[in-house]
Amino acid sequence: MRIMGKTALVTGGTDGIGLEVARQLKQRGAIVAVCGRDAGRLASAKDAGFQAIEADLSTQAGCDRVVDELSGVPLDILVNNAGTSGPSDLLGDFDLEQTDRAIFLNLNAPMHLIAAFLPAMRERPEAAIVNVTSGLAIAPRGAGPVYCATKAGLRSFTQTLRYQLRNTRITVTEALPPVVETRMTEQNRHKKMSAPDCAAAIVKAIETGQEQAYIGATKLLRAVSEVSPALARRIMIKY
Template sequence: MQLKGKTAVVTGGSDGIGLEIARHLLAAGAEVIVVGRDVGRLAAALAEGFDTITADLSDAAGCDALVRELSGRDIDVLVNNAGMGATFQVGVPFDVGEIDRCIFLNLNAPIRLIAGLLDGLRARPEAMIVNVTSGLAIAPSGKGPVYCGTKAGLRSFTMALRAQLAGTRVHVMEALPPVVETRMTEENRHRKMPAAECGRQIVAAMAGGRNQANIGMTAVLNAVYNLSPAIARRVMIRY
């Protein structure tokens, strides 16, 4: 895809992977609308040259408000990157409200935004939807069942959506990052990919028109899974 001159919306774009995707899109000549809920980080994004929209996508009202805000604008690229984790572990107290927000933000929100913006995307000469899932969408970790479940659901939705939009002007890409250095992974002791490199690889895959971008160690996991799903699941469930 030719990114220069395109208008891209990046959810969760004021921090972490989303911010780095936004930066690389901007460097490629795109106009970038960063969506987030932290006013301070959005102000910093505005100072970098991004357009910004404040939105909380963890409920239906926030998603609907964003679709209304974007109404009438020519959007060429939608990057569904916003996401969060939620604690669900036997013997450990957990917050059901947090679990509901995680499910909505990670899975419901991308579907609602695509549904709300799809007609506009289909009217563009060239358009793209990018859903950011995770290597854990291929094979889950026992430490994060809710997060893994939402990302696996989004992966399945992405594949089915790509089949539905085959032959149209809307390209559907899935990006599967490994563990990346972000605020969400601060307590994760595994080796992490720098967010800037992850963002660079995702945008390069977008420019290359790829269907699936297996980033970093996710490429190894995907290869193992293709060889033996049982081995991949056995390894990752303890990850």
């Protein structure tokens, strides 16, 4: 896909990986809308030339707001990037309200936005849907039960969506980042990839029409999983 002149929406695009993806798409000549919840970061995004939409995608109302704001916009690229970790300790603090919000943000919101924008995207000369999952969609980490479950679910959804759109002009890409330096991973002790480097791999996947973008250390995880899924699970569960 030639990004110049395309119109894109990046969810969670005011911070972390999403902000870097938005910046790099804009640098290539795209018109970019981003959405988020923090007023300060939204103001900064607007100052940087993005259409900034205040919306909480962990709710139906937030998804509806994004769709309403972009009503009539000829969307060419949809990057479902927004995500949250959700509860980690199921024995100590299994917060079901937080769990439900994480499930909606990580899994339901991408489905809702795809359902809303898909009819118009099918009319575009070419279009791209990018769902950002995780290496943890391949094999879960013990400290991230809700996050891993939602990313595995999004991975499955992406694969079936790609199959159903196989005879259309829409490319469906799954991007699988490793641990990336963001606010969400501040407490993670493992080596992290920079957000700009991760974003560059995602944007390259859009440009080249990749169906799956294994980024950084997830390339190794993929290789291990293909040889021995059980070994990949044993390694990652303690990660």
